[in-house]
Amino acid sequence: MKPAGRIGVKEIAKMTNVSIATVDRVLHNRPGVSPATEKKIRAVIRKYNYQPNILARTLATRKTLKLAALIPAVSKETTYWQAPLDGIDEAENEIRQFGIAVEKYFFDLNDAQSFVRQARKILRNKADGVLLAPHFANDAETFSRQLADKQIPFVYINSDVPGQENLSYIGPHLYQSGYLGGQLADFIGGEKSTCLVVNISRIPDSYYYLLKKEEGFRAYFEGRNKVKILKTDIQKTDYPSIKKELTALLNTHKIDLIFVTNSRVFYVARFLEERGMEHIRLIGFDMIDRNIRHLEEGTIDFLISQKPREQAYRGILALYNKLIKGADVEKQCFMPIDIITKENYRFYTN
Amino acid sequence: MKPAGRIGVKEIAKMTNVSIATVDRVLHNRPGVSPATEKKIRAVIRKYNYQPNILARTLATRKTLKLAALIPAVSKETTYWQAPLDGIDEAENEIRQFGIAVEKYFFDLNDAQSFVRQARKILRNKADGVLLAPHFANDAETFSRQLADKQIPFVYINSDVPGQENLSYIGPHLYQSGYLGGQLADFIGGEKSTCLVVNISRIPDSYYYLLKKEEGFRAYFEGRNKVKILKTDIQKTDYPSIKKELTALLNTHKIDLIFVTNSRVFYVARFLEERGMEHIRLIGFDMIDRNIRHLEEGTIDFLISQKPREQAYRGILALYNKLIKGADVEKQCFMPIDIITKENYRFYTN
DNA sequence: CTGAAAGCGCTTACAG
């Protein structure tokens, strides 16, 4: 079990003429050890590069940790958040036997107050670590400060809030995903084409994030004046509103390609289908069911996806590693920017 | 630790009026238990859905398992196999504390005998499970039968050999990756273009695998007679030979796009650069350094990659799960078919 | 066919 050549607390105790209890004390930086013996013990630990047996530690530590996950609820508007939810469950299954439980809290993407309420609930119920999607930047900041005050580690997924004491951010690199969108548009657009960038969002919720992607998209074409870029911000997230906006635009402009900066691309696909304008190329984000349908039918050419399941999975594991193993965690972890088409989506893993 | 409401061997023993040793016997189907008590014990196990604590089991079982991995050596010809090697190391690091050691054996991609020799060595050194890349189908078959005879579970990665008793195959879906190649070619090729499929391999080693990809590529264009497809099999893997072949072809045909069915696409890229024919679109496989350089420079448009690191990583974990947890393992596990471009390769995880 | 006891490598009261 103990790999050959490895030592344990017993060996350390023997070599330093103390009991294993004392060894344990310095291992966990607990007080009540004289400087002299502490020094002796640390020397041996370093010399033999002692690595604790996590199995034995977990088994002996009866303590079970409680993590909290705060993410948007799956809604009729978007099923996107099903994937992170799956990731949480998957991670929990793997670490449950190590005494970790994960409690899930859901908020409404269209209601900042629901975020605040759930955050309060987490604080009340106590948790040893928190995973959250800081969708409402201001409220997330408040919550983050409260967690930091209580020394509870927390991890952001899906979007970042700069300047916080989060253990880690695990999610997309927005700018670069937009840049990639530009490249894909370039691949499939002809010479001298006109692109339309569509941001669908109730301002100001996640509008900022969409702008980052638009910025990247535009940056790709900078200095290659082959493409003309139009844009529209649609601030309602229901189909009729979107239809109205697009109708107006397409009546007055000849568009070759549309780049939708989030998962709501299926609305645009539906619109193009209804109008018989499938020749317009379409690129969007996220592999939700409704988008896949249009990928299948050929209305959507590319989806860009950033492993929503894995973001949450890794977030939970990061908290576990920090809390149980005391391991370091990368402060920023950008997910791969995956390109999904009709011909590879079946093999994609979130 | 023991999640609330869960029982352990002690509880089972108490409820059935036996000792925990007897419980342990039926838990592991060991002989020496009367049918009557066995029945009693099994009933309780079922009723309470007893789940063993893997931590405690691993800790108590001093036994350390030895896995063997048999893969091609990294060579000057291709660094592709560095990635699986990394995957093996990563998996080993994660499960080392559970008493698993992995021994690595390397063979020469151009020498079937080296495969045979290493396989023999594995048999001699004994192993509790084997991960292998069955590159030479016939020899792999022989080895597989020997392993099956000894009841040693084994997992294939990277390529499959049908009809064997492998625990699992973890790797690409060749046909579909070729099909995706077709779609990408379609995206970036103009109307009415001519494609050249290039298979670079010493026949018959891995030629069969390349043909599968070609087949998929061709299938994509079936019934859309916009594209003319040429092909060439280059049976030498050195640059001068490849150059000669390509020179002859490009002198006599007008080619718009080249699809190279393996990682040797960098040779073709180099050729196009030397001839100043970078306008020819180029699609190939695998994210090895030399290919990335050409992706950067724009000579290669797309690389298709199938997570070589993760194949090996998962293969080792599959063996671990089978051996330690007795878990079931999927017989076929196809990896995602990732699309790599200049703009997303930096975020790609093998 | 069965059980008492020791042990895996740690942690945790408790006593001094």
Place this chain on the structure above:
DNA sequence: CTGAAAGCGCTTACAG
């Protein structure tokens, strides 16, 4: 400031 002892949930000889 320090140590002896019990215990986490299992497995493994050993004895009967």
